[in-house]
Amino acid sequence: MKKSSLVIFLCATLVSCTGNSQKELKRYQIKSGIVKYESTINGKVLGSTMSGSGIETIYFKDWGAIELKDEKSTQTTKTKIFGQKKEEIKQTHIVNKLDNGEWFTVDFDNKEIIAQRSLPMDMIAAFHPNADAGDVGRDMIKDLNGKMIGEEDYMGYKCEIWEAMGVKQWVYKHFTLKIESTVMGITTAKKATSIQFDINVPDTHFTLPDFPIKKAANFFSNESFEEDMDMDMESFEEDMDKLSKLSFNEWKKMALADKEDEEMQNMSEKELREMYDMIQKMIKMRKGK
Structure with a gap:
């Protein structure tokens, strides 16, 4: 993938x-x-x-x-x-x-x-x-x-x-x-x-x-x-907080909005779910540091 x-x-x-x-x-x-x-x-x-x-x-x-x-x-x-x-x-x-x-x-x-x-x-x-x-x-x-x-x-x-x-x-x-x-x-x-x-x-x-x-x-x-x-760390943390609150369907809609991203557009539902889970895990890891 x-x-x-x-x-x-x-x-x-x-x-x-x-x-x-x-x-x-x-x-x-x-x-x-x-x-x-x-x-x-x-x-x-x-x-x-x-x-x-x-x-x-x-x-x-x-x-x-x-x-x-x-x-x-x-x-x-x-x-x-x-x-x-x-x-x-x-x-x-x-x-x-x-x-x-x-x-x-x-x-x-x-x-x-x-x-x-x-x-x-x-x-x-x-x-x-x-x-x-x-x-x-x-x-x-x-x-x-x-x-x-x-x-x-x-x-x-x-x-x-x-x-x-x-x-x-x-x-x-x-x-x-x-x-x-x-x-x-x-x-x-x-x-x-x-x-x-x-x-x-x-x-x-x-x-x-x-x-x-x-x-x-x-x-x-x-x-x-x-x-x-x-970079503006306050803005960064706000963006991470917003991402952490997105449901899978909300995130998928946002991720697929860029029609020029061929790799994203060609991903299966399973691959998109794996990516969403990985992002959420990374955000949790950052918050736990």
Whole structure:
């Protein structure tokens, strides 16, 4: 699901009001590593049969503050309409990089790199500046009615098995080694096939293609954070108070008023509800600080 400009703006504003006394957050309880995965997808949905496979490599250091993911996959969709069969094969290459809160996505089609702030990292830094990022993530899974259903050894690593919203994750020291999910008849799986932890990871593994960098609308530098500190806090708190009193239907009407926001207009009722709940939770978290 894509993030709308409304939530991006709200999150960034909440973050900007916390000041700059944030310590470096640890995403994992592992200093560095190189992990390779294999993935599969299979199932039927709306009369179509889907199948595919992929490979992925994650490189990270500084406890996950710097990380690069390189994923290649192929997916085949077969559809039969009015007796006619149609087959579509889609090949995807995705490269993402996290660098101390800044998120870079490589667009190979347009040969450019999209840069923006990492909202999850900024939210954790804002609302839980003294907490371990992995612990905060685990608490968020619990908020989604998730729970740890057991422990299991995977490739020599003792993992906690967490389940939430139809997704199971095998997690070792906050790092996910295996994922299984079945949603709407589609089964996906990703499992680590090679694991190297606490090793020297050369800087060359974090190098992005030599494409021009395009800053997304929600990309905020430290300078902009400092400028936002001068905002009218009284007006800000009033706006947050008004948002907290909106019902879901009232908020939805306001959110869909901008017809030019394609991402928002294309969201399902469920996605809109999830976004509303997330906004309300963020407001409560701010009031409780």
